[in-house]
Amino acid sequence: MGAILVAFALAVLAWVFVVADLLRRHRPAWHWYVTGYPLTAWRVLLTWRKVAMLNDLAVSRRPPRGLVGDLIVKGDPLRPVAPRISFPRATPMGLSVAVRLHAGQTPATFMKAAEALVHAWKVHAVRVTSPERGLVLLTATASDPLARPGLASAPAALLSALIGALESGGAWVMDLRLVPHWLIAGATRSGKSTLLARLITQLAPQDVALVGIDCKGGMELGLFAGRLSALTTCRREAVAVLAALVVDMQDRMRDCRAAGVRSIWELPDKLRPVPVVVIVDELAELYLSDGSRESKAEADQCSTLLLRLAQLGAALGMHLVVAGQRVGSDLGPGVTALRAQLGGRICHRVNDPGTAEMTLGDLNKDAVAVAQSITAEEQGVAVCTGPDGGWSRARSHLTTTEEAMATARKHAALTPLLPAIDRALAAPGGDAK
Numbered sequence: 001m002g003a004i005l006v007a008f009a010l011a012v013l014a015w016v017f018v019v020a021d022l023l024r025r026h027r028p029a030w031h032w033y034v035t036g037y038p039l040t041a042w043r044v045l046l047t048w049r050k051v052a053m054l055n056d057l058a059v060s061r062r063p064p065r066g067l068v069g070d071l072i073v074k075g076d077p078l079r080p081v082a083p084r085i086s087f088p089r090a091t092p093m094g095l096s097v098a099v100r101l102h103a104g105q106t107p108a109t110f111m112k113a114a115e116a117l118v119h120a121w122k123v124h125a126v127r128v129t130s131p132e133r134g135l136v137l138l139t140a141t142a143s144d145p146l147a148r149p150g151l152a153s154a155p156a157a158l159l160s161a162l163i164g165a166l167e168s169g170g171a172w173v174m175d176l177r178l179v180p181h182w183l184i185a186g187a188t189r190s191g192k193s194t195l196l197a198r199l200i201t202q203l204a205p206q207d208v209a210l211v212g213i214d215c216k217g218g219m220e221l222g223l224f225a226g227r228l229s230a231l232t233t234c235r236r237e238a239v240a241v242l243a244a245l246v247v248d249m250q251d252r253m254r255d256c257r258a259a260g261v262r263s264i265w266e267l268p269d270k271l272r273p274v275p276v277v278v279i280v281d282e283l284a285e286l287y288l289s290d291g292s293r294e295s296k297a298e299a300d301q302c303s304t305l306l307l308r309l310a311q312l313g314a315a316l317g318m319h320l321v322v323a324g325q326r327v328g329s330d331l332g333p334g335v336t337a338l339r340a341q342l343g344g345r346i347c348h349r350v351n352d353p354g355t356a357e358m359t360l361g362d363l364n365k366d367a368v369a370v371a372q373s374i375t376a377e378e379q380g381v382a383v384c385t386g387p388d389g390g391w392s393r394a395r396s397h398l399t400t401t402e403e404a405m406a407t408a409r410k411h412a413a414l415t416p417l418l419p420a421i422d423r424a425l426a427a428p429g430g431d432a433k
């Protein structure tokens with residue numbers, strides 16, 4: 001009888017292990033709910049007081065007795081009291097805990113303690129937010145959701161591109177109608193070109209003109225030339241194309257004025273000009289000068305034209321997506337002015353803290369710290385801003401060059417003609433594409 005019971009217990013145990021393994025591989029969220037969450041929730045509750053005390057999250061209350069004025073006469077120890085926490089709530093791959101702050105406490109203390117919480121709770125990351133005054137929300141993720149992200153889905157819309165997945169598991173979407181201009185920063189091999197390839201792949205089937213400015217000899221954007229309405233490979237050409245786009249923008253402005261509307265989107269369908277997305281690969285190439293007067297004048301022209309497009313283009317269907325390894329004020333005051341107009345920001349791993357600061361610092365200091373912690377192994381991972389002013393870690397969908405080239409070729413027939421650019425490039429000195 002005893003042997004049968006042991007055999008039965010072993011069989012049940014083996015069955016539990018097999019089911020747990022299947023869940024872990026095929027339904028990681030269910031696996032988390034069944035095994036990881038109860039254990040981590042227990043750990044949170046068990047360690048909270050100690051972690052709070054060690055990380056200055058607890059405040060000392062005066063003992064009720066034994067005080068004369070502010071003097072403790074009996075030597076009773078001051079009692080550190082940890083802030084009250086809610087019962088940990090399970091999320092698909094983590095948990096969240098609400099903390100009621102003591103008077104005088106701020107979320108900053110909790111942000112400093114986030115690393116200690118990661119170790120105490122044995123989780124991948126802990127983010128600290130403050131959804132309302134006096135309350136802090138600690139959101140723990142069990143494992144890095146961006147290590148092997150799935151591609152979430154998002155409704156297709158004009159000028160909207162599904163780029164990849166957010167840390168929350170949601171879709172990472174660049175919607176140029178909501179956020180018209182974007183700045184993308186990242187060191188070499190961090191994933192900028194892959195992201196641009198993904199953007200082009202997503203915009204290629206849409207009724208949108210794509211203009212490429214790739215002053216590194218067109219090596220990156222040249223791969224998609226079939227679907228580009230213009231491609232410039234040096235700064236002289238870039239000036240010609242940008243100037244033509246500014247002229248086109250002024251024509252659009254005039255049409256809107258004549259029709260009594262404030263944006264091309266209010267024009268009747270048959271009068272609405274095609275939206276233009278200008279993609280710049282390596283911003284520094286447009287701003288750097290070799291010191292000669294001619295080069296300086298060219299850089300100044302580029303700077304002025306880009307700024308003008310960014311300032312006025314949104315309502316007129318002119319969009320900028322600007323990528324660069326380095327975005328610093330050392331490139332000149334024009335870059336800082338342009339940055340202020342590029343509302344959407346994406347920061348991959350960067351080499352210098354200045355670039356992360358320049359890309360995200362004016363929006364959110366915590367986002368800068370998270371961007372600086374992206375490692376060389378996390379290619380394609382970035383901190384991106386959302387249309388609501390928030391930010392998130394995210395990973396672009398790995399789009400191979402072959403895939404992007406094939407999509408660009410497939411939709412080459414959709415490439416709109418831009419007469420203003422063609423005229424500018426037909427003039428002496430202009431020979432793009």
Ligand SMILES: Nc1ncnc2c1ncn2[C@@H]1O[C@H](COP(=O)(O)OP(=O)(O)OP(=O)(O)O)[C@@H](O)[C@H]1O
Nearest residue numbers: 186187188189190191192193194379380396397398
């Ligand atoms: N989203 C991603 N997921 C997985 N791997 C990626 C992702 N993005 C990029 N990579 C990998 O990183 C490599 C470098 O990416 P990419 O060429 O886009 O970097 P880059 O920042 O444009 O570099 P450079 O400035 O040198 O052109 C790619 O070949 C690819 O293998």
